[in-house]
Amino acid sequence: MNIYKALGIALIFLFGFVAANIIHFYVTSGIENPFNSVQFDITSINSKKAPSNFIEEKQIEVYEDRVIIYVKNASLSSYADTGSMKPVLDENSNGIRIKPQSENDIHVGDIITFQENDYLIVHRVIEKGVDKEGIYFITKGDNNSVSDGKVRFENIKYKTIGIVW
Numbered sequence: 001m002n003i004y005k006a007l008g009i010a011l012i013f014l015f016g017f018v019a020a021n022i023i024h025f026y027v028t029s030g031i032e033n034p035f036n037s038v039q040f041d042i043t044s045i046n047s048k049k050a051p052s053n054f055i056e057e058k059q060i061e062v063y064e065d066r067v068i069i070y071v072k073n074a075s076l077s078s079y080a081d082t083g084s085m086k087p088v089l090d091e092n093s094n095g096i097r098i099k100p101q102s103e104n105d106i107h108v109g110d111i112i113t114f115q116e117n118d119y120l121i122v123h124r125v126i127e128k129g130v131d132k133e134g135i136y137f138i139t140k141g142d143n144n145s146v147s148d149g150k151v152r153f154e155n156i157k158y159k160t161i162g163i164v165w
Contacts, residue, residue, distance in 0.1 A: 048124070048142065049109030054098075054161040071161065074098055077113070079122060084141025085111070089122060089163065096162035103135045103153045112139065113158040114151045122160070123148055 054071075061068040077095035079085070088111070089095070097113065100106055106125060113122045126147060127138035136150040 049126075051110045051124075051160070052107040054159075069096070069162065071096070071098065074161070075158075077122075077158065077160070082141075084144050085122060085124070086143055088142060092165065094164045095160050096164070097158035097160050100153075100156060100159045105159060106137060106153070106156065111160040112137070112151075112156050113160070114139065114155045115157055116148070116151075116155070120157060121148065 055069060059070045061070075074096050075098075077097045079089045079091060079093055079095065081091040083090075100112075106112060106128065108125050108128055110125045111122060112125055113120050115121075121139075123139040123141045123144075125137050126140050129136055129138070131150075133152070136152055137156070138147050138149070139151055140147040
């Protein structure tokens, strides 16, 4: 195969790749789509569910000089640099949190703060279940290899509803 033929095939491939991305952009215009050009473990991606939608679009007002989010009884949180929830949370993140009113406010994928002994732990809910003691939540840091075990609602202090970097 000569160099011109190989170059022609490469240009056709490149043109197809660029055209597909341009078409995809126009089809999904206004929607943010994460893009990852490296290989990843699909089972790892599927095991992490996104947090539930707590804030509706009508609760958010965006102005040139400020953003207003209307949420009752919200408070701000900051985080220790433990690494268990990176890259979502670290010491430079500002969290918006609420005090959940019932077990129904907590869903798989949500990030919660719960108390264990004298520590407040911020991890993602990976499972919700029921046993003889009632509803429980299994949590795990996104970068941890093992779960925290069962967490009961009475130990949950906050649910993170937004993160600002």
